[in-house]
Amino acid sequence: MPLETPARIVSELAARGYNAEREAITLLADAEDTDAALERALEAVPQDALKIEVSHVKRSLETDTGPASADPPSAAGTTPSSPPTEDPSVSTGNNTQTSTDSGGLDAVETEGGSRHIDPEQLVVDIAGDMTGESTGTGEYKDFVAVFRDRYERLSKKLRGRVNHRPTDALEALPGNEEAALVGMVSDIRSTASGHWLVELEDTNGTFPTLVMKDRKIADLVQELLLDEVIAVEGTLADDGGILFVDSLHFPDVPRTHEPSTADRPVKAALISDVHVGSQEFMADAWHRFADWLHTDDAEGVEYLLIAGDMVEGVGVYPDQDEELDVIDIYDQYERFSEYLKEVPGDMEIVMIPGNHDAVRLAEPQPAFDSELRDIMSAHDARFTSNPSTVTIEGVSVLMYHGVSLDEVIAELPDEKANYDEPHKAMYQLLKKRHVAPQYGGHTRLAPEEKDHLIIDEVPDIFHSGHVHKLGYGKYHNVLTINSGCWQAQTDFQKSVNIDPDAGFAPIVDLETLELTIRSFG
Structure with a gap:
């Protein structure tokens, strides 16, 4: 039996508007003449069903004069879908079609068209699925861990753009020095004069930065959210206690x-x-x-x-x-x-x-x-x-x-x-x-x-x-x-x-x- 036979059966059934149970696909694939078995199975499907079940395939094979296939496990309890007695109209998405909610009845699957999907060509890869990997218990250490991880990973995307110094190093610098800082936004507030005071935090502490209201970058402050990671560059005040910001950077997607x-x-x-x-x-x-x-x-x-x-x-x-x-x-x-x-x-x-x-x-x-x-x-x-x-x-x-x-x-x-x-x-x-x-x-x-x-x-x-x-x-x-x-x-x-x-x-x-x-x- 060719390896592609089950996939071909699925595609052929889908093209005719049918789904099928896994066991039914296996049974058809194991038949001596797959194509003939498929046609007989489709003839054996009741008019009010659009799902090929094991019982349909077995019934069709029992009428075959050739070798009988081994019976797969029974799929007890499966309820076939109930389609209309004739093909419904096909919608292209541009015309209107009268249809009603199934109201608890089995869904209708439509026939129509000759579209074909080759399952062998479908390629899906999933990254970032955290299912089963949750570690949080709600304790203080969990909050510390998630913020530290956020800072470390996002700061790496910013350090190549600025000459970053940690907050404790900034505190030791003399006034009027040029400096840059990568930090997490811990507070945003306006001063009495309408300037913006943005407090940034890294793993060593916090440091205040000031964005003057007349600077072009003042508009960027309105885009800031608490707890996001940004980078700023500017000049320290005379006493070194605050950084006057000249430029502000987000981790951002490269242009x-x-x-x-x-x-x-x-x-x-x-x-x-x-x-x-x-x-x-x-x-x-x-x-x-x-x-x-x-x-x-x-x-x-x-x-x-x-x-x-x-x-x-x-x-x-x-x-x-x-x-x-x-x-x-x-x-x-x-x-x-x-x-x-x-x-x-x-x-x-x-x-x-x-x-x-x-x-x-x-x-x-x-x-x-x-x-x-x-x-x-x-x-x-x-x-x-x-x-x-x-x-x-x-x-x-x-x-x-x-x-x-x-x-x-x-x-x-x-x-x-x-x-x-x-x-x-x-x-x-x-x-x-x-x-x-x-x-x-x-x-x-x-x-x-x-x-x-x-x-x-x-x-x-x-x-x-x-x-x-x-x-x-x-x-x-x-x-x-x-x-x-x-x-x-x-x-x-x-x-x-x-x-x-x-x-x-x-x-x-x-x-x-x-x-x-x-x-x-």
Whole structure:
């Protein structure tokens, strides 16, 4: 039997609109005539099922006059999906299509198109997954460890730009000396004259720096957040007790960054914030999106990256129970799994959790636990932590759900960060080389021995969600995308003036890094 036979069977079934159990694939692959066995199995599938089960294959092989294959273990308890009695219309994302929420019924998987994915060509590598590596106990030493790790790693990115001296060495220098310091922002305040006093801390102590209000760099002070690491250069005062700042540097992404691209024509769909379980989940839009993925128009879309909030969750915000369509959190994931089955079975799917998901709220968030993975096992999706860097076909994608964007938008001026242009807030995180710089604010952060939220390597794509707004652009050649959501405006969102961008699917050509926005809302 050729090694590629199972992969070929999966691709052939997906092209015809079917998923299949692993045991069923093995049984077909072991048949004497694989192609004939596959055709007989498809004939044996009931009209109301789109998942090839072991029982279907066994039934077809029992009618074969050739050698019978050994029976694999039974897949008891599996419920087949229930499709319509005829092929549904295929949506390209531009037309409207009437569809209804399954309301707890099994999901529909569509046929259509001759798109083909070769599983042998799918290449995924995940870095930064901290699942199972949490060390924090909440003790004082954990906070010291995470801040020290942050300082040491980010300061290395800055020391090549300035002639850094530690704080205790600055204190020993005479006045009027030129000096530079790399430190963590421990305090920002304005003086009575309107100047900015920024206190920086390193592993040896703290030192005050002063940014004069009439200097061009004064605008940069408005971009600062507590606990981020920066570098400053300037001149010490006459008494040496303060540093007058002439220049300010962020760890930042180099302007010369050259992104990597794939070696073949292949695309990825980047979505987030599905929120299944909410009364406002847009089932129609999801069906149109899934239908489109089965068409020739979606040829080349072989990856689906979901940046958190698969479900609406329970108790996330006040009176949320009044807006739920599915009350039980596990039932929400069961429902999400049914919707996920509509996606072509040969697509590679990667998922990280968000703040509505059933994982710890504190970031970094570990990947979904084994119980939830079992519920969402239809596609053998890859589950990783929030954040993680997912490299597909050589293109690195930093996936971060985006809770800290609320804090960045609240703290910075509107022209630097706002909800209508969420990618600008993401630019700030790239500039600071950290996805959640401010500790102790509204973003829940877990103290660990290692700071898992640092952006060590420059990504080719930065993908986020959370704020339910669509935004995209490039920052120093990093394609930055906030992918909106699949949830219409809730009463809670109305109360906080959030008007979501729902039903959009950003599609990235990994060979060229060109971005196309598909609308299914």
